[in-house]
Amino acid sequence: MDIHTLTLAEAGKQLKQKKITSRQLTQAVLQRLKSVEPQIQAFLSIAEKTAFTQADEADRRIAEGGDISPLTGIPIAIKDNICTADAATTCASRILENFHPPYDATVIAKLRRAGVVFIGKTNMDEFAMGSSTENSGYKITRNPWDRERIPGGSSGGSAAAVAADAAIAALGSDTGGSVRAPASYCGVVGLKPTYGRVSRYGLVAYGSSLDQIGPLTKDVKDSAIMLNALAGHDPQDSTSANVPVPDYTSACGKDIKGLRIGIPKEYFAEGIDPEVEQLVKNAIRQMESLGALPIEISLPHTEYAIPCYYICAMAEASSNLARYGGAHYGYRAKNAGNILEMYSKTRAEGFGTEVKRRIMLGTYVLSAGYYDAWYLKAIKARTLIKRDFELAWEKTDIIAAPVVPAPAFKIGEKSADPLTMYLSDIYTISLNLAGMCGISIPCGFSKKGLPVGLQLIANIFKEETLFTAAYAYEQSAGFFNRKPPL
Amino acid sequence: MSLKRISPDDVRHVALLSRLRLAEEEIPSYTDVLNSILEYFAKLNELDTSSVSPTSHSIEMRNVFREDIPQPSLPVDKAIANAPEVEDNYFRVPKIIQEM
Numbered sequence: 235m236d237i238h239t240l241t242l243a244e245a246g247k248q249l250k251q252k253k254i255t256s257r258q259l260t261q262a263v264l265q266r267l268k269s270v271e272p273q274i275q276a277f278l279s280i281a282e283k284t285a286f287t288q289a290d291e292a293d294r295r296i297a298e299g300g301d302i303s304p305l306t307g308i309p310i311a312i313k314d315n316i317c318t319a320d321a322a323t324t325c326a327s328r329i330l331e332n333f334h335p336p337y338d339a340t341v342i343a344k345l346r347r348a349g350v351v352f353i354g355k356t357n358m359d360e361f362a363m364g365s366s367t368e369n370s371g372y373k374i375t376r377n378p379w380d381r382e383r384i385p386g387g388s389s390g391g392s393a394a395a396v397a398a399d400a401a402i403a404a405l406g407s408d409t410g411g412s413v414r415a416p417a418s419y420c421g422v423v424g425l426k427p428t429y430g431r432v433s434r435y436g437l438v439a440y441g442s443s444l445d446q447i448g449p450l451t452k453d454v455k456d457s458a459i460m461l462n463a464l465a466g467h468d469p470q471d472s473t474s475a476n477v478p479v480p481d482y483t484s485a486c487g488k489d490i491k492g493l494r495i496g497i498p499k500e501y502f503a504e505g506i507d508p509e510v511e512q513l514v515k516n517a518i519r520q521m522e523s524l525g526a527l528p529i530e531i532s533l534p535h536t537e538y539a540i541p542c543y544y545i546c547a548m549a550e551a552s553s554n555l556a557r558y559g560g561a562h563y564g565y566r567a568k569n570a571g572n573i574l575e576m577y578s579k580t581r582a583e584g585f586g587t588e589v590k591r592r593i594m595l596g597t598y599v600l601s602a603g604y605y606d607a608w609y610l611k612a613i614k615a616r617t618l619i620k621r622d623f624e625l626a627w628e629k630t631d632i633i634a635a636p637v638v639p640a641p642a643f644k645i646g647e648k649s650a651d652p653l654t655m656y657l658s659d660i661y662t663i664s665l666n667l668a669g670m671c672g673i674s675i676p677c678g679f680s681k682k683g684l685p686v687g688l689q690l691i692a693n694i695f696k697e698e699t700l701f702t703a704a705y706a707y708e709q710s711a712g713f714f715n716r717k718p719p720l
Numbered sequence: 721m722s723l724k725r726i727s728p729d730d731v732r733h734v735a736l737l738s739r740l741r742l743a744e745e746e747i748p749s750y751t752d753v754l755n756s757i758l759e760y761f762a763k764l765n766e767l768d769t770s771s772v773s774p775t776s777h778s779i780e781m782r783n784v785f786r787e788d789i790p791q792p793s794l795p796v797d798k799a800i801a802n803a804p805e806v807e808d809n810y811f812r813v814p815k816i817i818q819e820m
Contacts, residue, residue, distance in 0.1 A: 336798040429778050443777050472784035473777075541761040552738065559739065561813050563802035573816045578741035590740055595754060597738045598726070608761070613776055614769035620778060652753065653760055669778025694779060 238266040238399045239717070242456035245402055246304040249296055256289040256296070256307030259402075260351050263309040267353065267400040270720050273381055275373045276394040278314050280354040281321050285309065288351045295349055304459050306349030311401035313392050314355040315362055316447065317436035318342050321352070325438050326370040327360045329558050329565045329584030339436020340468045341405060341447055348463055353401060356391030360586045361555065362412055362440045364388050365658050368649050369588045376645070377419060378718035379684055383642040386416030392450045393420040398720055403460055404450045409441045410543055411637070411662025413448040414674035418637035418687025421676045421718070423704070424450050425457045428694045429669035430475035432461075433468030439554040441547040442473075444666040454675060454705040458482035461697060477695055485698035486705035491525030493703060496630030500536035501661055507640035509680045514636045517677040517688045521634070521707050531630055533622040536664060538615050540656055543663040545599050545612035551589075552596025558584065588652065620668040623693070632703050633691040636661050637674045641684035665691055673700045675708055679716070725755050 237259055240248070248254045264282060271277060292307030312318060315325045317335035319342075324330045338346065345352075359369035367375045367390025375390045377383040378398040385394040389406025393416030396404050406413040408426040417424025425448045432447045439445065449460035462483060467476040495518060502511055522528050560566030560580030567583050570576035585593070599608035626633065638658055648655045665672045670691055677688035688707070692699045726734075731751045735742045742750065796809050805812040 333802055336794055336801065430781075469786060473781065475779065535767075538764055538767060541764050544757075545761055545764075556739075560804055561811055564804070566804035570814050572814050572818065574739070575741075576814050577739040578736075581739050582741040585740070590738075591750070591753060591757075593738045593740065594731070594734045594750070595757060598730075598734045598754070598758075601734070601737060610774060611764050611767075611769060612761075613774035614772040615764050615767055616778075617772050617775040618767065618769070620775055653757055656757075667775075667778065 236262065238262040240402065241452045242308055242403050242459055243304070245308055249307045250302055252296065256292040256351060257286065259307065260285050260289040260309050260353070263401060264353060266398070267395070270378070270398045270400055273720060274376050274378050274394045274398055274400070276356055276375050276391040276398065276400060277311070277354045278324060278326065278357050278372055278391070279322055281352055284320055285351050285353050292349045292351060303348035303463070305345060305463055307351060308402050309351045309353045310345065311354055311356050311392055311395045311404040312342070312352060313358055313389050313404070313406045315358060315407060315438040316342060316405055317438070318352065318355065321355055323355065323438070324372070325361045326358045326372055327585065327589070328371045329580070331565060333564055335436070337436065340433035340470055341464050342436065344463055356389070356395055356404060358391055359388035360589050361438070361551070362388040362407055362409055363551070363588050363592055365411070365415060365655050366648065367391065367416070368645065369586055371586055374645060377642045378720055379421065380642065380682070383644055383684070384419065386419035386638070386642065388412040389450065390416045393417055393422055393424065396420070396422045396450045396452060397718055399717070403452070403456055406448055406450050407437055408446050408448050408666065409444045409547060410666050411659050413450060414662050414672055414687070414689060415638050415659070417450055417674040419642040419685065421685030422450050422452060423454055423457050423676070424448060424674045425461060426665065426672050427461060427465065427697060428475070428671040430473055431671070431695065431697070432464045433466070433471040433474045435468055435470035441550040442554060443550060444547060454701060454708045455483060455486050457673065458486055458701045475695070480698060482697060482701055485701040488702045489525065490521060490703055490706045493526045493632060494630040495521060495526050495528045496531035496626055496633045497528055498531050498533045498536070498626070498633060498635060500533050501635040505639050505660070506636060510636050510640055510686050513678040513686045514634070514688055517707060517711070518634050520711055521703065524706055524710055526703070529630060531626050531633070533626060533664065535615065535618045535622050536660070539619055539664045539667065540660060542612045542615040542619060543659070543667055544656055545608055546616060546667070548592045548596035549600050549609050550596070552593045552600065555589070555593055591652065616667050619664055623664070623668045623670055627693045631692070632699055635689045635691065637687040637689040638662070641680045641682070641686055661689060669694050671697050671700055673704050675704050677711065726751065726758065
């Protein structure tokens, strides 16, 4: 059997039972990575040498016995906006070309302590600004199911890598759907934890009130294993929550009899592809057959989520990206006569078009005379969107919805008009505005053979409910052994 | 608020505030795209938010304090390792104060 196709749980078990070694597993995954990479272009850097050192260290730990983490010896890929002390971190931006972080992000430090093997850094939309990974400053990642199509974004490299078995699991980040959407387009599982559940120390900031790190995995149980390792309070991130971390894997396998599933009518209104609607509704029916209780709910401010989200995210981005000026690290423009010229030339040459647009719009909505009309208005709308969810939780335990309006679109199809790209985020962004957790799990394929995801949403710190529902559905649906044609 | 289209001069001003040097020939396309996005964002004006308080953070949070315990800082060599230009242990940048 090709061991690169193993799930994290299976691989962990075989490592522990000494049926395979981490070196063998790492070798198999890297071999697979190299054979598919010319077709999918998921990686910005590959860490072959350090990966084998880490694999050998993991094998030593396993040989010694004792307390082995479920992640010891597992080859994992990391989105390139998460700082790694032993590998460049570029955010897929030319402005951070060759940037080597002086420290590990907290999630990386945690995985390192668990004995993870880091195989490489994955491609993304520059600074996580995009929904297709076409905004990378380096390369365009392709969907493993159809290489003419986008893998989704912004964690497109991580999703494509896991879908192609070029990593056992991966980390992404989700500011407005950037883990869940590519998971849906690529047919893998993507989790956005509750805001504050996972430390962001060392995650390069985009929209600080929205960003969360989340895992992309081959199945639901793997997602729970990853969250066990990632979650928890971190003194280095004052926005991380001091809330106890349960064992998320024990939520997988509980039954869902009597679980109330809210179906927001606004998420099945105009704009949804009929095939996506059908597959998501089939999934809800499947959960009903397991004893869940579907009820119609309303999230009435959904139509305002896109302008609200983009104003908030752009405003925060304009402030967060002010640090890239060529003084301390990263790219610096040549021949600048004075400091203002150095900043403005460096930023003009180092940032891509979409990043510039968002910085300018963010600066505009925060600028004197416009703040009240734009930014203040948006954060008031954010209160209304959050309140929609709070009212929904009085009636339901979980919400079921599509992840994205349609299966993966063609490369280039939406790049001319940024607004049409923004509209594809309609079902994912509200959660980030409200802080809720959500998961995308495969729920079938379109007639063209493209994966479609089901989104489950739960209240803050209710990831266990997500895992229980997602696992129950996944186990009963049972068509997850389909692999992309690579 | 009535939506006023932003002018090429507004775009030049915002670009300056954003420390982004745009070429003159880029101004018309940025003006068009930014206007079309803002036009869509103006949908928020349909909402009556006069009695709504703003949310800047999704999860209720108060100031987070910690004990003031001295700890080693990032070592100088690591701090300057990525710098485009260094002199001794300092970041070197173009002149900031112009001569009169």
